[in-house]
Amino acid sequence: MNKKYQNIDLISKEEAKKLLIELADKIAEYNHAYYIEDKPLVSDAEYDQLFNINLKLEQKFPHLTLENSPSKKVGAKVENKFAKVTHQVPMLSLSNVFDEEDVKDFLDRIKSFLRLDQFSPIFCEPKIDGLSFAATYKNGILTTGATRGDGYIGEDITANIKTIKDFPHKINNAPELLEVRGEIYIEKNDFTSLNQEQEQQGKDKFANPRNAAAGSLRQLDPSVTAKRPLKYFVYAIGSAKEELANSQDQLLAKFKELGFNVNEIGKLANSEEEIFSFYEYLKTNRGNLPYEIDGVVYKLNDFALQDRMGFIARSPRFATAHKFPAIIGQTKLLSITVQVGRTGTLTPVAELEPIEIGGVIVSRATLHNYQEIARKDVRVGDYVFLQRAGDVIPQITGVDLAKRSADVTTFDPPLFCPSCNSKLHYVPEDIIIRCDNGLNCPAQNYERIRHFVSKNAMDIEGLGRKQVEFLIDKGLISNPYDIFFLKEKNEASLTKLENMDGWGKKSVENLFNNIEKSKNVSLPRFIYTLGIRHIGEQNAKLLAREFGSYENFIAQMELLKENDPEIYQKLNNLDGIGDKMLVDIIDFFDVKENIELIKNLSEVLNIEDYKETREQSSLTGKxxxxxxxxxxxxxxxxxxxxxxxxxxxxxxxxxxxxxxxxxxxxxxxxxxxxxxxxxxxxxxxxxxxxxxx
The missing domain is CATH 3.40.50.10190 (BRCT domain)
Incomplete structure (x- = not known):
């Protein structure tokens, strides 16, 4: 873990401000990748660690809690391609605990909050690693299926959920309104078969069963979903629970009576000892289950007590998830390759002898940075230990020195960029090696265009990695500005884009429409699209709020570039903007190509002035x-x-x-x-x- 995330107890107020903003941006990015794109960027363990650091900082400095704090949010905003469904009862996520002490604290909080003098039964059930859903029945007829989304608004997946085998379209003896909640998943064997089919058809394989389930359920064409081996369990209710049951164990029995699938593996625990015994049983035997689980859920069994405890911003007080430790494996490190990121940072990646860990074939792992390689003494040819907790690229946790042979080789950091061959430099405070060739570096230029079109930036659907790579290779685009003239170029060309491999008339037409729609952009989003180092969504919003309009933003950046002390101090006083970020902003606006790009973009885009949208109440922010x-x-x-x-x-x-x-x-x-x-x-x-x- 980066040093700046350590020693939270010793952190200053100013450092905490900056770190909270950075964490908000980073966690928002990870949420979007996990919940919307079904492509997690980090392991569950790393995500949980960052989230808990954010919570500790907010507990220490409550007045620094951000409006967009991860502790107030669930999941990620829904995409535009699905109709939106508003959850009448918020569909929140669970807090996580990681050891017995955490569980005891959870149980103590229940007793303290409710002022109980004895143990209140806890219902324990497996935490299925799938996609959460809500299904609404009116007079016994299934009317709506929805994803969790951001906890308040989800995606309408009614047509897709109806394709799941044995999912009830109609239930008898149901209340007038009933909303059930549960998890949709794919079993391990079905996942293996599905990936074999994907490979035979020349399609990308799914990273893990959870991604496969999420990707299958979020298909625009329900006939595609119907071909996928989806299964489900229900375990909770959004409404009418008083009419059905008084406790969690009674509710599951009622669900089964109504014809829903419920997980038969569950236990009503009457003591701490019974809770921990059940956890150990599942941890030991999870490999024998047909589906993936990543922990055990503990719920206060009595619904009346649940109601008294209520919720915090993103999770219930009466329930928590006890996560399993990450799955460990061992394999051979074949080579180390280097990736160049959008801002020039070089990241080493381990190329591995393929190994199955938890039902997923792993052939790559992150090495984070070159100091990490040296610290762990990782060498090419070594047998390394891997840790996987549901992520796409696992982490190397150590080396099996007992198996080290004489022919292993150390990996020396490169002196020149593998993409543009320019000389690299080491940034000691960030423990990174960086290429400063900017847009003249093909790898950075590619990643910058990818960032520009991404969902949190310009949100141009139809320009994924392969499409951007294709357009660059064909010379159709060389920078973000070129994207807005693709249609003109295509119309003037003898070889039409729709006639090229991987494209079609409809996909090209949709792409041009999406490019046109993206031309109206808010000032915070525009600043974020520029890809300035260390300026994420939250910092972009801070700058937009400070300057109000594009014209004022550019004028002030010119003054900053000329070392105007007044504007420098003004920005330095903003919560979350410090000397380091100001240096990055100045460096960005010192580059002639960046200034030209911004000027060109301003001529084709309608950059809307900043508008404050937060609703106020008498206690908000107090x-x-x-x-x-x-x-x-x-x-x-x-x-x-x-x-x-x-x-x-x-x-x-x-x-x-x-x-x-x-x-x-x-x-x-x-x-x-x-x-x-x-x-x-x-x-x-x-x-x-x-x-x-």
Missing amino acids: IVVFTGSMPTLSRAEAKATAEKLGAKVAASVSSNTDLVIAGEDAGSKLKKAKELGIKIIDEAEWLTLVRDT
Whole structure:
């Protein structure tokens, strides 16, 4: 893990600001790849680690929590190619725990929140590694199927879900309205057969069963979905649960009675010991199951107690997922290749003797950076240990020195770029080697165009990796600006694009329409499309908010480039923008080709001024502090209510505090609030404020 993610306890406020913004961008990128493109970029373990660092930073600095914090979001925004479905009850995800101490903390929080004096039964069930769905029945008839999406809006997959064998289209003796929730998956053997078919047809193989299930379910043509071996389990309800059951074990029995598939492997645990015993059983025997699982879900069994506990921003308080450790394998390192990224960073990649890990054939693994290779003493010809936790490219965790032979070779970092042959330089603070040849480096230019057309940037559907590579090779585009003249070039050419391999009349027509639609772009998105090093979506939004319009943005960048101290200080004072990023921005605008590209793009695009869209309420963004003992509310419940209304709960009183809620025996915090002249109310006034907000 990068050094900047370590020693969170020692981090300063300014460092935390920058790190939270970076984490928001990185996690948003990973969410989009996982939930929308069905192509995870990192392992589950690495994602969970970043997410937990974000949570710890927010707990330490609650006033720095971002509007777009990963802790407030579920999944990713839906794509435009499917109709949207609004979840009447938010479809949130689960928090994760990783060891017995975490589980004990979860159980202690339940007892504390509900003020219980004894253990309340917990229902334990396997965590299926598939795609979450919701299915709505009206008067017993299946009317809507939807993906989770961002937890509030999902994609309409009704036609596709109806193609799943034995998925009920009609149920008897159902309530007037019933929404069931569950997981769609592909069994291991079916996954192997499906990949064999893909290979025979010359198509890309799926990385793992979860990706195969997600990709199959999100087909525009339901007949394609119908050919895929999809299966499902239901395990939860979005509405009408009071009419069906009073607890999780009763609900599953009712689902089975109604004709749904439920996972028969589950246990109602009456003690911590029973919970841990069930976890160990599943961890030991998961390889014998026909489907992939990546942990065990624990739920408070009693629905009345669930309702009392409620939810935080992205997950329920009454449930959590106990994740399994990553799967380990061993294979031979055949060679190390080098990839050049969009901003010139070189990344070493291990080429491996193919090995099956957890039902997936692995032939490549990330090595992160050259310092990592040296630290682990990885050599070509070594037998290496691999860790896979559902990701596309696993990680090398170490070397089996007992198997090291005399003919292994060390890997020396390259001195020249493998793409453009320009001299490389080492950036010690980032532990990276970089090519600074910019757009003159074919690899960087290709990755920059890919970034420009990506979903979070210009969102030009129909320009994937293969299409961009094809257009560059044929000389039809050499930079992002050329994309907007593809149609003109095609009309003037004797050899039409639709007649070339891999293209057709319809796909070309759709591409040109998508290019035209992309010409209206918001200022934050436009800044993000430029691909400035270290300027992700959140930082692009910060810059857009500061400057308001494209014209002002460019004018201020010119001043910054000329080392204007006023604009430099102004930007440096923005939350999340520091000296390092300012150097990257100046470097970007110092390049003549970049200035020309921006000018050209501004002539073909309609760059919309920045607009603030956040809805405000009386408590949104306010910093509140609870002190003393509340007559009716537990501290956890009081904090939860405040956060639900958009307030930020701080642990101590400062000049930034907006409101203090004081209970009995309030001490130093109350005294300090009085000294600072901060508004102070009691629990009764707080409950009135909450009711009226």
